[in-house]
Amino acid sequence: MSPKPAARRALVRSVPKSPTGIQGLDEITGGGLPRGRPTLICGGPGCGKTILSLEFLINGARQFGEPGVFLSFEETVEDLMLNLASLGFDPRSLLARKQLSLDYVRVEPDEIQETGTYDLDGLFIRLGHAIDSIGAKRVVLDTIETLFSGLSQTRLLRAELRRLFTWLRTKGVTAVVTGERGNGGMTRHGLEEYITDCVILLDHRVNEQNATRRLRVVKYRGSTHGANESPFFIDESGISVLPIASLGLQHRAFPGRVSTGVKDLDEMLGGKGYLRGSSILVSGGAGTGKTSLAGYFAGAACRRGESSLYFAFEESAAQIVRNLRSIDLDLQPWLRKGLLRVHAARPTTSGLEGHLSAMHRLIEETRPRVVVVDPISNLIAVGTSIEVKAMLARLIDFMKVRQVTALFTSLTIDEGHPEGTDVGISSFMDTWLVLRNVEANGERIRRLNVLKSRGMPHSNQVREFVLTGHGMKLLDVVRHQGRVLVGSERVAHVGGGAVAARRTARRSARR
């Protein structure tokens, strides 16, 4: 089990892999499943074993030029075709071009009477014939343990299965063998004893009424792999695994800037606004103006003629439009023109994976230049923090690759410590704006500061701002009659003294 360290390192480099083509899974496994060897995929009923293995075959045939054989012990060929159709695959052309072979092995316990010794050569011959007739490089056996229901000589069967897996290795095919999770073991009949090269565990659990799917690489002989549980989801385009820790940071950095929609704020950000293709977090307590900032951002994109997509998890499209009108922002024309799309949904209407897949799909379909998620914190309601993090990481990755500039709002519960309450998502963000309501002198004062903004000069000031019928305005922060407003120490450096009186006067005029 534990060869010398040097030998193990050599192995790490030498294990060849077959890419699955499944988003995320190849990242976790460092390139795919062990080539020419069997991999065990196990999990409870409905955990996604069949779909994962089908996708492994389809991708192999379509993307990697490796024909595949699917031997099903549970579903008929018609059912498999339906299954594939639900994933958006039409296997007919692959079948016709001999890139794919689907076969259903029926095990009917009632029909079988055992009358003496036997072996599984029938299965070997059948599988071998299927492999040879299309030159298959990939094989799926789903779920081979069904044999135990039809044949009672367990010891004989076990020996034959061992022989089968050895035979598959000599055939040089990359095989996926699925197994149903059993009591006490990973599979009902201990397949994990025979398949030791790679074992992947799938899980489908319900967390406060919300179903989430997880995937974990239990072992991978001769290769490093991500050991964490990773959420995954299944939608019309197949499986996507969301690796939490192994995200590659390979997106290109795009030049160019996009306006925040607020002239004064653009100035705080080096005079030009956000970076194109960056992610922006706007956090703050209730009523601090997060949605307003999001609205200005989306509105500015529409004015430039860029399409924007607004995910609203708190308000309906109509509410947002009505509320933003009060601060001199009319989104209605853009909605009518189709330049702005609002996707409003209650966070609890579907599980986290449901939201993720809906968001991915909408972004794929509408190809926006600008995306708003308002607020991201409401999604915490449907997942644990680590899931939200993983989901966000994947979403950000997805958008960066497409050069989409994305703004996320986040409701801060504890206004005293905004840094601590944002589910640790801030590290994914390029720009972080913090909004705060401060009570002073019987007034609520709105403040804004740029906590960080990667890759650009930005103001360190904490600025006061007002939302008026004429839009959003930022005001200089001043020291007034010895009373300390925020960031007053810095005022001296920006020479605010001369304008202070004027600004103060303007402010009192507006209130």
Add this chain to the structure above:
Amino acid sequence: MSPKSARRPRIPRKAPATPGFFDLRLYVAGQTARSLAALANLKRICDEHLEGRYRIEVIDLLEHPQLARGDQILALPTLVRKLPQPIRKLVGDLSDTERALVGLDLRPRAPGKS
């Protein structure tokens, strides 16, 4: 539930055969000792119980691998009773005569099983 009630004929009857005629197909892989034993056991059982009303067809899957699919063959040897319907499958070398007779419906099933 009786195993018979759940089953429908899956393969259409060929030419109407004499009632009680047994159409048998023995699947093997090569001339192994087990294959030969199975054939010998089958002939003995048929001669004793089905004289004059049976036919045996031996299919060597090494020569015709594509035929494994049609009759859903996994284990070898497998005897398929095509007629009379319903189809029966007997897995193994037929050395257990009692079980073979039960499988061919020449003996009633053990109580509780039917």
